[in-house]
Amino acid sequence: MTRIGLIRSAVIVTMIAALELACRTGLIDHRIVIAPSEMASALVTLLASGSINADIERTLGIIAVVIALSVVLGFAVGVVIHALPHLREALDPFFATYYAVPIFIFYPVLIAIFGLSPMPIVLIGVATAIVAMIIATLNGLDRVPRVLVKVARVHRLGRVSTALRLQLPATAPYLFTGIKLSVSYAFIAVIAAEFILSPAGLGRDISDAYTDFENRRMYALILFLLIVATAVNAGLHALDMRFAERRSGGGP
């Protein structure tokens, strides 16, 4: 395991070093890609200057709102749909198709309706992220062992306490998968929306830097977003691992 980790680090370091070398020797034109060390130093200068603090706050704030709305509403909608088998049967083909159609192309329509405010970005983000949470909730509820439901009935648990004390813990792994997907969809949709058309935000900054040929600024911003997204994904993955360990470690 550690040997594989070592090889993986070596592979990544080698690739970065190769890029660095290719940029330094002029094999790759600095007008196209700048050296990784330059990207990092540009990012440090940019962060120290504080000039992007407002955009960081705005973009990460919108992403947080999108995640919160998608997870909470998605879970609630999932529970309701699961309780209505007829509605669910009718909706199943739509769920199967939802991520196959490019929902994102509705973003310009939302701008036309709501104007250039954070509202269309939040809506396109929730529209992209919420369905993953609904599907994960339905999947989880489907797999609650029937014996648990019987136990709840034997103990005469009410509907709400069955949901909270039994269904929620039993579906937790599926819900967590839904949360992970929602987080990743939220990042993609919000940044794509800002990138294509938005009055402010990190996506807009990147797009501006691109049009102004400010490569150092552009690469610094891209690096920043990639670091944040990777850190969030890695954090969720670590949490997932810990939950899985606890479940298999003879927990309740």
Next chain:
Amino acid sequence: MTATRRALDTLAILLAILAIWEVLHRVAGETALPAPAETLSYLIRTVPTARFAENAAATAAAFGLALILAYGIGLAIGIWMGAHRLSGAVGEPILVSLYSLPKITLYPVVLLIFGLGLSAKVAFGAMHGILPVALLTMGAIRAIPPVYLRAARTLHLSPWQTITTVLLPAALPEVFTGLRIGFTVTLLGVLLGEMFASKAGLGYMIMNAMSLAQSKEMVAVAIVLFGFAALANALLLWIEHRLHQRV
């Protein structure tokens, strides 16, 4: 019997969507969101025009090339990492973290490398598609029961025969799932590319319609794309279902 009931349910939901659309239209007003009936008649009039055909052809060309690249590279990486355990163990977490990155941030880099035009759209679409194809192919090949390979050895099959008669048929259903998801995300990648910086294609048409405040055209093009993606997905799902049943 159940099939007709299901079709009726689906129809009911489509009607509900149209009703919600009509209500939104009344609330938001004509310029923001046109009425469903008008938009649909606009759609029927627009699709046969040369302007629409040109843009659709531009998108189709970029999408086709991107799909070929995504499938070719994705399958090659997937087969390699599935068959070679060490490469798979080293590479899988790298592929997974690349998969969950918001790749749109890298579009300016793609534009700097390839310039404005067809090749940037193709590269950006392929970037989206390669990863799911590679990851699912790798998983499919790893999941082949070792007894199949032992049987192949007992029968003295050559490596090529092993691939074509044992490995591929056994992994096909899962691989096909990867190809289906790859189809979807490659299309999204190409459209995103067209929306940001392009002078042709359906993604460009939508952005252009937005800047000219032609909401009917915007929604009509979106519906055409939805219809295409939904039909293609239904067909691919049907094939996938058949493959799973066969195994």
